[in-house]
Amino acid sequence: MFDPKIIIDLLAENVRRTGNPFGLSTGSINGWWKGADLPRQGANLLFTGMMYQMVPAINAATGLLGKYEDTPAGDRIRFGRRVPRFLSAAVLKMATAKEDRSAAAGVLMDITRILQASGVDFAYRPELDGYSGILLYDLGDRENFIAHARRVAGRLQEAGVERLITVDPHTTWALRELYPRYTGYRPEVRTYFELARLQGNGDREVTLHDPCFYGRYLELSQVPRTLLAGLGVRCADVNSAGPFTSCCGGPAESVSPALALTVGRRRLAELQATGRPLVTMCPICHANLRRAGADVMDLSALLVRFTRSGENSQKRAE
Amino acid sequence: MTVVSPEFAEELKEYGDDTALQCFNCGTCVAICPLVDDSFPRRLIRYVQIGARERILASGRDLWKCLHCGLCSRTCPRQADPGEIILGLKRYVLAAWREE
Numbered sequence A: 001m002f003d004p005k006i007i008i009d010l011l012a013e014n015v016r017r018t019g020n021p022f023g024l025s026t027g028s029i030n031g032w033w034k035g036a037d038l039p040r041q042g043a044n045l046l047f048t049g050m051m052y053q054m055v056p057a058i059n060a061a062t063g064l065l066g067k068y069e070d071t072p073a074g075d076r077i078r079f080g081r082r083v084p085r086f087l088s089a090a091v092l093k094m095a096t097a098k099e100d101r102s103a104a105a106g107v108l109m110d111i112t113r114i115l116q117a118s119g120v121d122f123a124y125r126p127e128l129d130g131y132s133g134i135l136l137y138d139l140g141d142r143e144n145f146i147a148h149a150r151r152v153a154g155r156l157q158e159a160g161v162e163r164l165i166t167v168d169p170h171t172t173w174a175l176r177e178l179y180p181r182y183t184g185y186r187p188e189v190r191t192y193f194e195l196a197r198l199q200g201n202g203d204r205e206v207t208l209h210d211p212c213f214y215g216r217y218l219e220l221s222q223v224p225r226t227l228l229a230g231l232g233v234r235c236a237d238v239n240s241a242g243p244f245t246s247c248c249g250g251p252a253e254s255v256s257p258a259l260a261l262t263v264g265r266r267r268l269a270e271l272q273a274t275g276r277p278l279v280t281m282c283p284i285c286h287a288n289l290r291r292a293g294a295d296v297m298d299l300s301a302l303l304v305r306f307t308r309s310g311e312n313s314q315k316r317a318e
Numbered sequence B: 001m002t003v004v005s006p007e008f009a010e011e012l013k014e015y016g017d018d019t020a021l022q023c024f025n026c027g028t029c030v031a032i033c034p035l036v037d038d039s040f041p042r043r044l045i046r047y048v049q050i051g052a053r054e055r056i057l058a059s060g061r062d063l064w065k066c067l068h069c070g071l072c073s074r075t076c077p078r079q080a081d082p083g084e085i086i087l088g089l090k091r092y093v094l095a096a097w098r099e100e
Ligand code: SF4
Pocket: B022, B023, B024, B025, B026, B027, B028, B029, B030, B042, B045, B075, B076, B077, B078, B079, B080, B081, B082
């Protein structure tokens, strides 16, 4: 385990400087929308919260931290009271995998296709998108979380944004629960799957892992299940689901990749007991369960098959 | 030596909800916590109850093993909200480290 203070101070400084915990420029992580020709005006603003876009950096950082955890070099980092050089933005940028970057972009593109096929009136404006700061909050750095959240909320308020569409549980919870409490900004916040209206008959069974924030904090587990049931996709019974779901372990990755992996493997064993393909709805769960050895699909990749563009791209792939 | 200070719960109010005194040490949170530890998070909550500030600071790092998953809070029979107590303790310990 690494010294939490060193890690938190590094993340907080990065968030303050660049708006994200890895110190990467927004332009370098948020390019998925280029060429997508998305409307800039609409009744709802798609707010990605940058979590999917950060997965390549999360994977790179977790991999590097994991190499050093509980080693003599790791000890120097732990006790040396200094920021590990391998966590610098330049090293992380080089270490991100191309396939992780295109997978993240693919999820967001699929989500826009699902919204379009559902007839949702939405806009995307990259200059208004941003990281919510949720990791700082979860790590106990409330002060820096609030400072960041006020900057993000201020931008959205100034642009007159009142309705947001989110794509991950951490950002959704932050915007629904924490932003009103700490910034006074009270937008209407809906996840993309709450707005999805799709048709089709999939006739299959999957294993849906409920992330803690959707399953427990926001109690949204039934929404994707109802949506999938309408598409002929059944969700297998999982030990620990809905409000009693079990954590994927991902939130520990910044201070202890080893612990994140141990918890992830335990959860994966529960999920694999169904013998059905595994579906997640959170980039953190997705990344950690993959590290634990899972073959896993994002909910958006399943839903997009029930849109015309998804059908076509699937046919092309076949 | 640990100096027991009942005012500690009061001091912690600045960092989070004041629910630790609801806990009757049943251990449900320990049994359900995905960290599978012998005493986490109950031990830390007991420290709050008895005002064992030094012991909390001494086991400060352990707090960051907590995933803030909320399963303990959901299952606590006394609504003591152990997950949020741990989050409040993270804030408290981080503030103490930053003051050092
Ligand atoms: S916090 Fe709740 S679950 Fe944990 S020991 Fe106390 S009463 Fe029991």
